[in-house]
Amino acid sequence: MSNEEILVELKSFVGAESRSLARLIVYLVEIEERRLHLELACSSMFDFCTRRLGFSEGEAFRRLTAARLVRRLPVLLDAIASGRIHLSSLVLLRDLLTETNVDEILAAASGKTKREVEELLARMAPKPDVMPSIRRLPDRSASGRHGSSRTVSPLPQTTPPSLQLKPIAESRYRVQLTANESLRDKLELARALMSHRNPSGDLAEIIEQAVDLLIEKLSKEKLGTSSRARRSKSSAKHGYVTRAARREAFERDGMQCSFVGENGERCPARCFLEVDHVTPLALGGSGQAENLRVLCRAHNRDAAERVFGHAYVEDRTRERRREASIRPNKGLVETHHFRQRKFVEARSQVRGALLALGFRVDSRI
Numbered sequence: 354m355s356n357e358e359i360l361v362e363l364k365s366f367v368g369a370e371s372r373s374l375a376r377l378i379v380y381l382v383e384i385e386e387r388r389l390h391l392e393l394a395c396s397s398m399f400d401f402c403t404r405r406l407g408f409s410e411g412e413a414f415r416r417l418t419a420a421r422l423v424r425r426l427p428v429l430l431d432a433i434a435s436g437r438i439h440l441s442s443l444v445l446l447r448d449l450l451t452e453t454n455v456d457e458i459l460a461a462a463s464g465k466t467k468r469e470v471e472e473l474l475a476r477m478a479p480k481p482d483v484m485p486s487i488r489r490l491p492d493r494s495a496s497g498r499h500g501s502s503r504t505v506s507p508l509p510q511t512t513p514p515s516l517q518l519k520p521i522a523e524s525r526y527r528v529q530l531t532a533n534e535s536l537r538d539k540l541e542l543a544r545a546l547m548s549h550r551n552p553s554g555d556l557a558e559i560i561e562q563a564v565d566l567l568i569e570k571l572s573k574e575k576l577g578t579s580s581r582a583r584r585s586k587s588s589a590k591h592g593y594v595t596r597a598a599r600r601e602a603f604e605r606d607g608m609q610c611s612f613v614g615e616n617g618e619r620c621p622a623r624c625f626l627e628v629d630h631v632t633p634l635a636l637g638g639s640g641q642a643e644n645l646r647v648l649c650r651a652h653n654r655d656a657a658e659r660v661f662g663h664a665y666v667e668d669r670t671r672e673r674r675r676e677a678s679i680r681p682n683k684g685l686v687e688t689h690h691f692r693q694r695k696f697v698e699a700r701s702q703v704r705g706a707l708l709a710l711g712f713r714v715d716s717r718i
């Protein structure tokens with residue numbers, strides 16, 4: 354091939370790549386709308402993109418950001434397909450773009466490098482000057498965080514940002530963290546207190562024992578203690594989730610979402626786990642462990658939407674958030690108690706009204 358041929362061919366590949374990127378983004382939009390990722394046992398689109406499609410975290414983040422922008426502003430798709438704008442620029446501009454300014458911004462950002470788009474952004478949405486101040490910064494290396502999806506991600510975080518935890522050999526990991534003074538003092542104190550049992554002062558030993566204690570404490574808080582689990586079976590029939598039933602569900606399902614996709618794979622989510630009624634409470638489902646399952650937030654919500662519809666679940670979520678803000682630090686069990694109390698109040702009002710209308714007292718009312 355001549356040099357010229359190589360360049361012409363390359364250019365056509367670049368064009369084809371932009372067009373196929375635009376097409377890929379359309380598929381991502383469609384998959385999210387149809388919620389296919391949930392059926393495939395992924396707890397989020399990010400999870401789907403990294404685990405199922407093999408994208409890097411950065412690729413997944415940029416492509417999903419673009420997909421969500423395209424859904425809102427379809428005109429962006431042409432710009433991506435024609436290679437006028439790259440995804441890194443879209444990520445930078447994502448909060449600025451609206452229906453009214455999208456054409457103007459696209460024209461201004463077309464063919465620009467990321468650096469040039471940053472300058473454009475600074476002109477269009479200037480930030481106030483940094484206030485002069487002198488303060489002691491924690492001695493934290495910025496390198497681990499800078500540019501990671503964590504700092505810019507508008508995507509739902511289904512898993513917290515990972516620890517600096519690198520495998521270095523079979524079953525060996527290097528854990529790296531930056532301690533402040535107080536943590537250092539505590540580690541030194543623990544090392545001293547453990548010196549008989551841990552004469553070499555091995556830090557891993559100290560941390561493992563400390564984490565064991567933490568896990569025990571958090572598990573107790575999450576699952577409740579057996580002493581308070583003496584709710585009657587009848588309350589479970591009315592949908593109450595007793596602490597005992599909740600604990601049983603977690604013991605059975607483990608600390609992982611129990612959703613299994615059509616492909617037979619189980620959702621790997623371990624964060625934001627919730628207890629869900631298999632037969633919903635509103636359809637007479639009991640609060641006994643057989644009717645409970647552990648789901649991640651995304652799968653729990655999806656299950657509810659399949660039964661009650663999107664609008665109802667939106668309302669309930671808002672209501673629950675309001676309840677939680679009124680009664681902070683109360684968990685799911687208390688929410689059910691609260692609902693049960695409202696139900697009992699309503700029943701006694703109906704009963705009173707029926708008696709006033711001349712109905713006889715009947716124990717079934």
Ligand SMILES: [Zn+2]
Pocket residue numbers: 394395396610611612620621622648649650651652
């Ligand atoms: Zn899940």
